Amino acid sequence: MHRRTFLTSLAGLVVAGPAAAQMKHDMGGMSGHGNHAMPMAGTNPILPQGQPLRALPRLSNQSAVPGIFKAELVAEPGFVRFAEGLDTPVLLYNRTNPVIEAREGDKIEISFKNGIPGEPTTIHWHGMPVPADQDGNPNDPVASGSERTYTFDLPEGSAASYWFHPHPHGLTAEQVYRGLAGIFIVKPKDDPIPQEYGDTVLMFTDLRINADGTMPESTMPDLMNGRVGDHVLVNGQKNPAMPVALGEKRRLRLYNATNARFLRLTFENASMIVVGTDGGLIEAPVAVDELLLTPAERVEVIVSFDKPGAARLMTLDYERGWMGPGKPNEAGMILLTANVSEAAATAIPPLPARLRSIEPLGNPVVTRRFVLTESMGGMDHGSMPMQGMDHSKMSMSSGGMAMKFLINGASFDMNRIDEVSKVGEVELWDVVNDADMDHPFHVHGTQFQIVEHEKDGKITTPPYRAWKDTVNIVAGETVRILLRQDMPGPRMYHCHILEHEQLGMMGTIDVRA
Ligand code: C2O
Ligand code: CU
Ligand code: CU
Numbered sequence: 001m002h003r004r005t006f007l008t009s010l011a012g013l014v015v016a017g018p019a020a021a022q023m024k025h026d027m028g029g030m031s032g033h034g035n036h037a038m039p040m041a042g043t044n045p046i047l048p049q050g051q052p053l054r055a056l057p058r059l060s061n062q063s064a065v066p067g068i069f070k071a072e073l074v075a076e077p078g079f080v081r082f083a084e085g086l087d088t089p090v091l092l093y094n095r096t097n098p099v100i101e102a103r104e105g106d107k108i109e110i111s112f113k114n115g116i117p118g119e120p121t122t123i124h125w126h127g128m129p130v131p132a133d134q135d136g137n138p139n140d141p142v143a144s145g146s147e148r149t150y151t152f153d154l155p156e157g158s159a160a161s162y163w164f165h166p167h168p169h170g171l172t173a174e175q176v177y178r179g180l181a182g183i184f185i186v187k188p189k190d191d192p193i194p195q196e197y198g199d200t201v202l203m204f205t206d207l208r209i210n211a212d213g214t215m216p217e218s219t220m221p222d223l224m225n226g227r228v229g230d231h232v233l234v235n236g237q238k239n240p241a242m243p244v245a246l247g248e249k250r251r252l253r254l255y256n257a258t259n260a261r262f263l264r265l266t267f268e269n270a271s272m273i274v275v276g277t278d279g280g281l282i283e284a285p286v287a288v289d290e291l292l293l294t295p296a297e298r299v300e301v302i303v304s305f306d307k308p309g310a311a312r313l314m315t316l317d318y319e320r321g322w323m324g325p326g327k328p329n330e331a332g333m334i335l336l337t338a339n340v341s342e343a344a345a346t347a348i349p350p351l352p353a354r355l356r357s358i359e360p361l362g363n364p365v366v367t368r369r370f371v372l373t374e375s376m377g378g379m380d381h382g383s384m385p386m387q388g389m390d391h392s393k394m395s396m397s398s399g400g401m402a403m404k405f406l407i408n409g410a411s412f413d414m415n416r417i418d419e420v421s422k423v424g425e426v427e428l429w430d431v432v433n434d435a436d437m438d439h440p441f442h443v444h445g446t447q448f449q450i451v452e453h454e455k456d457g458k459i460t461t462p463p464y465r466a467w468k469d470t471v472n473i474v475a476g477e478t479v480r481i482l483l484r485q486d487m488p489g490p491r492m493y494h495c496h497i498l499e500h501e502q503l504g505m506m507g508t509i510d511v512r513a
Pocket of ligand 1: 126165167
């Protein structure tokens, strides 16, 4: 994809402004719920700030048997009051998107009901070592009104900050921005992080609402860049407040559960130490001034509050290769304010110097190459009018307006196997971003180790060994990862900008015994 073509094509859309803004996307022939209010003029709703940070509710275990975690999840429509006097229609798990907390060694049994009218869905257990047939793959849908049980075991060493979200074919992006996403924490048998630090989930989501409280449909720039909202929320709140004592240390689990928001984060007046990544603790703590959390990534940090007053979790600018109009102002958002007391905390234990060990995956027996590209199909003529355009032309399979995000030249087809691999074999994947924007690359069913990044002939290696399931690939960059799949079955790999995943930037590797 050439940037010039892309932008020229877009110029046509800009001319057609309101039509573009109102255009419904229609993917894979599913019209879904067609009666959303159209974006309307009027002032943007103001969201309250500074309310006490709420802890997300926990999903209670219905099993009395030790080692078994049993519960029910229902995905269904509901309402959330984000702004005063406005009820926003959303989709939720169990009305509140509860956190699932289980332990290494537990057997999990979740009976799931799809209560979303007229739409299939699935639950995908992002990052978790779950058998392929329990992992909510796109070709394993739960039809509207029906139920199924997801069962899997949490092996030793699997403690980490995972999450779960829908993965139905052609509907993932929309079901997630409408609200479906939850946290899944697996606790270790022995936790090296002192209990006194607590364990606080900060789940970032990205909300865009109209003046009447409804969520607008996605626009062309949303599909192109991924849908970015107007408000980055923490546990559903805008800039909530967290009281802490002077000298206190807190364990925070940061989750980027947005469709497409790149979060470059810093903590003013507090210091951050990374202790964990997508796949759990790292070997030793690493102090950082800032960190980049791209869609679907997680990080665990210990934050030390050593100055009285306000300590704010802020965003910094990040250039991710935005296409066309509507580039969000990434810098200067206040996501959370910790109010640090004058009175000092007592007896705060130190952070241990060693957290755990991570064995290198070793030498690969197979090497694969995945090239990520973008294409605007028939949109090479800058003046193509949008008015009166057939909505179905937005679909990835049709001609004309097809906008495609590809891996190795192919658009996702859930009936096609792109790669075949073997259980237990270590593989080296070269993931090449040959496109103009960053793409956070994710692999199902396992955790990988990043070997190196290469850009413009310059190679850099990660500062520490870590387990990851999602890695940002900067435009023009190649990232090399080592991974091994330990369970058979088809696994997806894709860009976790969910609109890109939906527009084709996904493939299937069939892992065979
Ligand atoms: Cu969050 Cu296909 O995954
Ligand atoms: Cu996943
Ligand atoms: Cu992408």
